[in-house]
Amino acid sequence: MAITNYDRPLDLEYVRPQPTAERDLARIWEREPGLWGWLSTVDHKEYGKRYIATAFLFLLVGGVEALVMRLQLAGPDKRMLTPEQYDQLFSMHGLTMIFFYAQPVLTGFSAFLLPLILGARDLAFPRLNAFSYWNYLLSGLFIYAGFAMGYGANDGWFNYVPYALKQYNPGPNMDFYALGMILFGVSSTAAAANFVVTFLRARAPGMSINRIPVLAWGTTTASFGILFSVPAVSLAFFMLWTDRQFDTHFFNWAGRGQPLLWQHLFWIFAHPWVYIVVLPAMGIVSDALPIFCRRPLVGYTVVVLGTVATMVMGFGVWLHHMFATGIPYLALSFFSAASFVITVPSAVAVFAWIATIWTGRPVLSTAFLFFAGFVVTFVIGGVSGVMTAAAPSDRQLTDTYFVVAHIHYVLIGINVLAVMGGLYTWLPKMTGRLLDERIGRWNFWTVFIGFNLAFLPMHWTGLAGMPRRIYTYPEGLGWSAVNLITTIGAFILAVGVLLLLINIAVSRKRGFPAGSNPWGGATLEWSIPSPPPPYDFEVVPVVASRHPLWEEELAEAGGESSVKRGLRLDNGKEMLATTALDAEPDAIVKAPEDSIAPFVAALAATMFCAGALVLSWIVSAIGFGLLVMSLLVWLWPRRELGQIAEARGG
Amino acid sequence: MRGRDSHVVVALTLALIAPSADAAQGPSPPMNYLQAFGGKAETIANLTWALLILSIVVVGIIAILTFAGVVRRRTPRPATEAERQPIAREEGGLSWITIGVAISTIALFGAMAWNAYTMAAINRSPRDPALTIVVTGHQWWWQFRYKNGDPSQIFDTANEAHIPVGQPVRFEVETADVIHSFWIPALGDKIDLIPGQTNETWFEARQPGVYRGQCSEYCGRQHAHMAVTIVVDAREDFEAWRVAQVRPARPQAGALAGAQTLFIARCGACHTVRGAFAGGRLGPDLTHLMSRRDIAANTLPNTLANLSGWIADPQAFKPGAKMPVLELPGPELATIREYLETLE
Numbered sequence: 006m007a008i009t010n011y012d013r014p015l016d017l018e019y020v021r022p023q024p025t026a027e028r029d030l031a032r033i034w035e036r037e038p039g040l041w042g043w044l045s046t047v048d049h050k051e052y053g054k055r056y057i058a059t060a061f062l063f064l065l066v067g068g069v070e071a072l073v074m075r076l077q078l079a080g081p082d083k084r085m086l087t088p089e090q091y092d093q094l095f096s097m098h099g100l101t102m103i104f105f106y107a108q109p110v111l112t113g114f115s116a117f118l119l120p121l122i123l124g125a126r127d128l129a130f131p132r133l134n135a136f137s138y139w140n141y142l143l144s145g146l147f148i149y150a151g152f153a154m155g156y157g158a159n160d161g162w163f164n165y166v167p168y169a170l171k172q173y174n175p176g177p178n179m180d181f182y183a184l185g186m187i188l189f190g191v192s193s194t195a196a197a198a199n200f201v202v203t204f205l206r207a208r209a210p211g212m213s214i215n216r217i218p219v220l221a222w223g224t225t226t227a228s229f230g231i232l233f234s235v236p237a238v239s240l241a242f243f244m245l246w247t248d249r250q251f252d253t254h255f256f257n258w259a260g261r262g263q264p265l266l267w268q269h270l271f272w273i274f275a276h277p278w279v280y281i282v283v284l285p286a287m288g289i290v291s292d293a294l295p296i297f298c299r300r301p302l303v304g305y306t307v308v309v310l311g312t313v314a315t316m317v318m319g320f321g322v323w324l325h326h327m328f329a330t331g332i333p334y335l336a337l338s339f340f341s342a343a344s345f346v347i348t349v350p351s352a353v354a355v356f357a358w359i360a361t362i363w364t365g366r367p368v369l370s371t372a373f374l375f376f377a378g379f380v381v382t383f384v385i386g387g388v389s390g391v392m393t394a395a396a397p398s399d400r401q402l403t404d405t406y407f408v409v410a411h412i413h414y415v416l417i418g419i420n421v422l423a424v425m426g427g428l429y430t431w432l433p434k435m436t437g438r439l440l441d442e443r444i445g446r447w448n449f450w451t452v453f454i455g456f457n458l459a460f461l462p463m464h465w466t467g468l469a470g471m472p473r474r475i476y477t478y479p480e481g482l483g484w485s486a487v488n489l490i491t492t493i494g495a496f497i498l499a500v501g502v503l504l505l506l507i508n509i510a511v512s513r514k515r516g517f518p519a520g521s522n523p524w525g526g527a528t529l530e531w532s533i534p535s536p537p538p539p540y541d542f543e544v545v546p547v548v549a550s551r552h553p554l555w556e557e558e559l560a561e562a563g564g565e566s567s568v569k570r571g572l573r574l575d576n577g578k579e580m581l582a583t584t585a586l587d588a589e590p591d592a593i594v595k596a597p598e599d600s601i602a603p604f605v606a607a608l609a610a611t612m613f614c615a616g617a618l619v620l621s622w623i624v625s626a627i628g629f630g631l632l633v634m635s636l637l638v639w640l641w642p643r644r645e646l647g648q649i650a651e652a653r654g655g
Numbered sequence: 656m657r658g659r660d661s662h663v664v665v666a667l668t669l670a671l672i673a674p675s676a677d678a679a680q681g682p683s684p685p686m687n688y689l690q691a692f693g694g695k696a697e698t699i700a701n702l703t704w705a706l707l708i709l710s711i712v713v714v715g716i717i718a719i720l721t722f723a724g725v726v727r728r729r730t731p732r733p734a735t736e737a738e739r740q741p742i743a744r745e746e747g748g749l750s751w752i753t754i755g756v757a758i759s760t761i762a763l764f765g766a767m768a769w770n771a772y773t774m775a776a777i778n779r780s781p782r783d784p785a786l787t788i789v790v791t792g793h794q795w796w797w798q799f800r801y802k803n804g805d806p807s808q809i810f811d812t813a814n815e816a817h818i819p820v821g822q823p824v825r826f827e828v829e830t831a832d833v834i835h836s837f838w839i840p841a842l843g844d845k846i847d848l849i850p851g852q853t854n855e856t857w858f859e860a861r862q863p864g865v866y867r868g869q870c871s872e873y874c875g876r877q878h879a880h881m882a883v884t885i886v887v888d889a890r891e892d893f894e895a896w897r898v899a900q901v902r903p904a905r906p907q908a909g910a911l912a913g914a915q916t917l918f919i920a921r922c923g924a925c926h927t928v929r930g931a932f933a934g935g936r937l938g939p940d941l942t943h944l945m946s947r948r949d950i951a952a953n954t955l956p957n958t959l960a961n962l963s964g965w966i967a968d969p970q971a972f973k974p975g976a977k978m979p980v981l982e983l984p985g986p987e988l989a990t991i992r993e994y995l996e997t998l999e
Contacts, residue, residue, distance in 0.1 A: 088876035088975055161873055167850055168833040168875055173794075258851035264834065265849060299730075303748030329836060329872075330847045331854035334778055338771065345767045352759040353752055355717065360751030362724035366743070369729050377725055384717040388710035391763070395770040397777055398703040400844030401688045404836060404871040468707075470686025470840045472871040475879035482867075483684025525742070558742040 028575040034126070034539035036599055045601040047131035048539060052138045053117025054435055057428075059142055060110035061506075064421075066149075067101035068499055070094045079492040081480040091476035092159040093178075097152055099162035100182070104189055105145045107282040107420050112141075112196050114427055115224040115285060117435060119200060121530035121537065122218045122292075124209025124546040126580045127596050129202040132603045132639060133195050139607035140192035144185050147611060151181025158182040161474060163275070164245070166256040166267045171249045177618065179249060183242040184614040190239035191610065197228035197235075204228075207580060208588045209529065211548035211566070216588075218528050219302065222309045223288025226316045227281040233320065234281070238274035241267060250620065265330060272323035279415060280319040284312055286423035287354055287383075290376050293430045294358055296526045297373035298365025301552055301559065304357040311350030318347045328399045337396050344394030351387055355380060370524070371445030375426030378453045382418025386411060389464065404474075407467025413460045417498075425452065425505060432509065433523050437535045438516030444508040452501030459494025462487045527552035532568040544571035545581045548588075577645055595646040602639035606632055681841070681864040688840035692887075693860045695777050695843045702773045706766060713762075777844075780857040784825035788816060792828070792835030792848040792870065794977060795877035796939050796952040801897070802827075810901045811927070813939030815884040815947045819893040823859040836872035839885050845871050860887040865948070876975035882953035896946075903930025904942050904998055914994035917987060925978070928998065938978060944998040951976070963992050 036046035074094050077086045086094070116134060120127055128134050151157055156178045160169045169179045204225040208217065244255040245267070254260025256267045295302045302308065324332060324340035358380050367373055389411040393399045402408060425448070433439045469483045478484050522531035529546055530537075531554055546568040550556055553566035572581060578596035583589060609631035616625030642648035682690050689704065691697035791798040799816040803809050818824045828837050830848035838845035843858030860866070870881035888896060907915045915931050922941075923933030929942045944950075947957055954972055955961040964971070967988055969978040983991070 088879070092876060165834055165873070168873070173833055173875065261851075264851065299742050304752045307752060329845050330849060331852065334774070338774060341770060341774065342767060345763055345770070348763060349756065349760055352756050356752045356755035357748075359717070359720050359724060359755070360748040362721065363728060363751065364748045365728065367725055367729050369725070377721055380721050381714070381718045385714050388713050391766065392703070392706045392710060395702055395706055395766065395773070397699045397770070397773045397844060398706060400846075401699055401703060401840065403845070404873075468687060468689055469684045470688060470869075472838075472869050472878075474873040477879050482686055527742075555742050 030540040030543065030573075030575055031538060033575065033578055036539070041601070042599070044604050045599045047127070047135050047597060047599050047603070049116050049120055049128045049131060049134055050435070050537060050541075052134050053113050053115075055138055056109050056113030056116055056141070058113075059138075059145070060106045060113060063101050063105040063145060064110070064502070067098050067106060068502060070098040070101070072495060072499060074098065075492040075495045077476065078478075078488050080489060081478055081485050083477055086476060088476045089159065092474075093152065093157035095474055096158040096161050096164075096182075097148075100148070100158060101145075102416060103162055103278070103282070104186070105141075105148075107416055108193060108278070109141055110424050111224070111227070111282065111285040111420070112137075112193075114220070114289065114424070114431070115200055116196070118431065118530060119203055119221060119224060120207065120541060121434070121533070122221055122528050123203065123207060124212060124529045124542060124548065125203065125207040126541045126574075126578075128199050129207050130199045132597050132600055133199050135600075136603035136607055137192045137195035137199065139604050140188060140195065140610060143607055143611040144188035144192060147188060147614065148181055148185035151178060151185075156181055163271060164267075166245065166248075166264050167258065169245060169249075169267075170257055172257075172259075180246060180618050183246040183249075184618050186242045187239050187246075188611060188614050190235045190242075193231050194235050197231035200224050200228040201232070205585045206582050206591075208583050209546045209548045210581065210583055210588055210590045212583075212588045214586050214588075215306070216548060216551040218288075219291035219305070219308060219312070220285065220288035222312050223285040223291075226312050227284045230277045230281045230284075230316045230319065234274040234277040237270050241270035241274070244270075246617070265327075268327055268330065269323070272326045273320070276323040276326065277316070277319045280316050283415065283419045284316060286420045286427075287312065289423045289427040289430075290358065290379055291354070292528065293372060293427060294376045295361055295365070296430070296524045297368045297370055297376070298361050299368065299525075300361065300365040301527070301555070302357060303360040303364060304353070305551065307353050308357045311353040314350040315347065318343065318350070322347055322394075325394060325396075325399065326403075328396045329403055341394060341396040345391065348387060348391055348394075351383075355384060355387075370429070371440070371442055371449055372426045372429035372524075374446070374449045374453075375422050375429065378449065379418065379422040379426065382414055382422060382456070385461075386414030386418045389414060402467060404472055405467035406463050406471045406473060409473055410460050410463035410467060413456075413463070417456055417460070422452070422456075425449075428505070428509075430524065431530075432512075433516075433519035434530060434535045434537070436513060436516070437519055438512050439519050439523055440508050440512045440516060444504060444511070448501055448504040448508060450501075451497055451504060455494050455497030455499070455501050457494070459491045459498055462490045462494075466491070522554070527555040529553055529568065544569070544573050547571055597643075597646060600639060602635045606635040606639060609635055681866065685867045686840050686869065690841065692841040692862060692864065692866065693843065693858050694781070695858045696841060698773055698776050699844055702769055705769055709762060709766060713759075780823040780825065780859070782823055784857055785819065785822035787825045787827060788818075790816075790826050790828045790837050790848070792830040792832075792837070792874070792881075794832050794875050795870070795881040795973070797837075797870075797881070797883045798831075798939065801900075808901055810897075810929075810942075811940040812900055812943065813941075813947075814882075814949065814952050815886060817886045817888050817893055817896045818860060819890045820860055820863050820887050821890075823857050825855060825857045828854045828856065833874050834872050835870045835874045835881070837868070837883070838871045839866050839868035839883070841866050842885065847872055860885070863887045863889055863892075867953070877952075877973045880952055880954040880973050880976075882949075884948060884953055886948075899946070900943055904928050906930065907994075907997065911994060911997060914990045918991050918994045921981060921983065921987070921991060941995070941998055944995055946999060959992065959996070962995060963988060966991060 036042040036048060077083050077091060156176050159178050167173060204221055247253040248255050248257055254262040256262045256264055258264055291302055291308055322340060322344045324336060325344045393402055429440055429445060466484055466487045471478060471484045519535040521534050533542060547566060549564040549566040550561050552559060553568060556566055574593060578598060580594050580596050581590055582592040582594045584591050609628050612628030613625050613632060616628055682692060689700055691700040787802040789800040789802060797814050799812050801810055828846055828848045830850055835848040836845045837848060842860055846854050846856040864887050866885045868883040868885060870878060919931060919933045923935055925935040925938040927934050927940045949955060950957045950962060951965055951973055955965060968980050969976050970980050
């Protein structure tokens with residue numbers, strides 16, 4: 006992002022009248038055709054869709070892994086899987102869903118929607134966005150390459166030492182996981198930095214801090230969470246790798262390392278991560294539910310404050326994953342109390358949604374059904390979380406299926422249901438065609454019933470004492486019937502997910518054209534055509550209220566938002582930068598043109614890690630060299646961005 | 656659904672409705688912790704019950720509110736573009752949040768107070784423990800060492816520990832390899848076994864019985880088969896058991912002496928039998944093997960058939976277990992089993 010200096014004397018050559026053809030926004034912003042254009046594009050919409058598609062691919066893979074495990078657990082003493090197969094399946098299932106589905110799918114929504122709801126033409130750093138996508142894809146393939154070779158992670162997504170150390174885990178399984186996670190950390194950090202800057206500096210003029218849609222707040226809050234939490238886990242995985250390869254003894258008690266250090270580093274990352282994968286999803290509901298209730302969200306300000314408060318407090322509760330590790334009484338008391346208190350801001354959101362339903366006129370579309378179902382499953386996941394906040398009860402509940410049920414209510418109930426509702430709401434914006442409502446209803450009910458059938462009885466399984474991560478169990482412990490029910494529910498849920506995919510496939514060709522605003526939404530993305538043109542906004546919109554498209558009905562704004570008239574900014578790829586709090590116009594920035602460099606940089610980073618995996622320093626060195634070169638190409642000062650001219654102007 | 660399973664579901668439901676009923680038989684289902692069989696477990700179970708009931712009530716209220724809101728306020732279908740309700744800003748929404756959050760916070764603080772009370776109540780044993788047992792976790796079995804001021808009274812056993820009824824027992828937990836977690840649901844909460852540190856916990860049992868527990872921290876391939884049994888005895892029974900356990904195996908003569916020699920040669924590198932010259936420490940102490948209810952960390956009932964099968968091919972029952980397949984010839988297998996039968 007380069008900033009044009011207003012005070013600079015006018016360069017007459019620069020402002021010469023240009024032929025209309027050169028001022029055609031579509032021509033300026035469109036990507037090149039063909040494979041090269043596909044790889045080198047930096048369009049945020051393109052990457053948003055790719056993020057969502059890739060995340061759903063991982064969801065399917067992780068889902069199949071879950072179904073195989075559910076077959077093994079359908080009855081007592083089944084011998085379909087060997088213990089090692091089961092261990093790899095539950096580990097890969099967990100890390101796939103948590104790292105390669107739950108967060109990236111929300112990143113996809115944010116990458117696609119953030120500029121559209123903020124009234125910008127792209128993210129602040131379009132090339133960084135491309136890089137973070139390619140890096141995400143490659144890190145997922147990296148870890149799955151290990152699985153395909155029979156070396157999948159086999160110590161759970163939490164990966165406790167010393168079982169993850171070479172002494173107990175001699176294969177390369179853990180090295181694939183550790184290095185893949187470092188790559189993934191780079192990807193999520195890049196995306197987070199991009200979202201934060203976009204949120205702060207790329208909003209439409211007039212979109213002051215109290216007029217920003219909740220989804221943008223959720224994305225940005227989660228992005229701050231990523232920036233603060235991912236370093237811990239990247240460091241932990243790096244230390245694990247050096248422990249395994251060079252006997253550094255960070256975690257190995259034999260060398261007087263600390264096994265608990267891993268747990269602290271992991272959970273100080275992984276607990277905030279839970280909020281990272283739910284806050285943007287809650288933002289989706291807070292923004293989309295009001296559309297279908299035909300009224301603004303109740304309590305916008307407290308919901309936003311609650312979002313931020315949840316993330317901040319989310320950094321102070323990680324020890325509740327370690328209540329059984331023998332930590333001192335005082336620490337136990339503090340973290341137990343903190344884990345209770347963190348539910349208060351979530352309660353704010355729940356009552357805000359219910360109030361929005363009660364004081365609105367809900368239109369029972371499929372999307373609305375998902376959001377209404379979400380409110381209930383959100384609360385189920387929340388109260389079971391409160392139960393685990395109580396340290397004494399948690400030491401009974403932890404590592405039983407009660408916690409498995411809890412985490413699935415969080416990840417499916419809060420993430421998947423919101424994402425599916427979000428797709429019914431915004432997929433028409435992405436493709437230009439509505440999803441079928443009849444299939445949609447089937448989709449919702451199979452997902453909702455299958456999910457609850459699988460996971461509500463699972464609380465019982467945990468209360469009946471079934472530990473997690475066991476590949477089989479004997480008869481007579483009261484676990485058999487509930488496990489069979491869970492297996493049946495899991496398959497119904499799988500059918501529901503397939504219905505969504507069928508609906509998407511069918512509607513791509515035969516869906517009803519969406520038009521620019523199929524639901525009568527209030528925010529800026531509904532003011533532009535579906536799918537949006539490459540440049541998103543013909544003119545930079547100016548915002549006078551929180552609901553620019555509902556101003557006539559609500560009469561809440563002093564002035565009037567302008568979405569049809571405004572700055573056209575057609576001298577090359579141009580965007581408007583605004584100030585952080587009041588969103589006053591600050592500068593015209595030049596967006597970078599397409600480039601293959603981000604893709605090459607991601608490949609090079611993966612090559613660097615692959616070299617480290619096989620301890621081939623030549624490969625790593627070549628990867629590093631390639632990385633440096635691609636970064637040079639990426640960042641080389643360019644005249645069309647005004648970077649060279651500015652340097653000369655000094 | 657098979658008959659037994661449905662029976663278990665009914666038993667579970669009954670246990671949930673009437674936690675104190677039918678307690679004499681031990682917990683049913685065996686690993687549930689909503690029925691408590693000791694003071695500490697009961698204090699925790701009360702808190703868990705309170706939170707569980709509170710949770711169900713909250714979910715019920717929210718579900719009803721959501722459902723009622725949708726039903727009462729919904730727009731008639733089908734709602735085409737023209738029929739859509741106009742956008743409206745109705746007042747009064749905020750009071751939902753104020754009242755709702757206020758009530759939730761009061762409930763939450765009540766739960767926090769109960770939680771704090773419970774934490775303080777179970778932090779230490781009410782009386783000095785009568786007995787200290789060192790629990791060492793191994794992949795994938797449990798070692799128990801009964802501490803005693805008199806060194807001649809210290810003894811080891813595996814996978815099945817007896818404790819006296821009505822007396823607090825202290826457990827010092829350690830691990831020989833990776834992290835495990837020691838957990839007897841009906842008697843108390845779990846505690847992790849972590850390399851390099853000794854964690855402590857305690858519990859007391861209110862009535863004699865057999866209580867099942869299981870390793871509850873993932874510890875590798877046979878995490879699923881790392882169960883443990885706590886047998887709660889009347890005091891005199893416990894004392895008799897303890898005295899019997901302290902004794903070394905009785906000396907053998909005749910054919911059994913040969914069997915003992917064979918056992919030492921084949922099994923002694925890993926297993927200890929006190930009194931014989933078998934002092935291996937990699938596997939469980941077998942001095943009083945036949946006094947135990949189960950074998951292989953309670954994977955199989957301790958019957959002669961299971962014992963033979965287990966020695967012949969442990970990997971068939973616990974794939975990945977540390978006990979190798981020795982490929983013993985049939986007669987040797989029978990001889991070793993005969994010797995094991997004497998270890999009462």
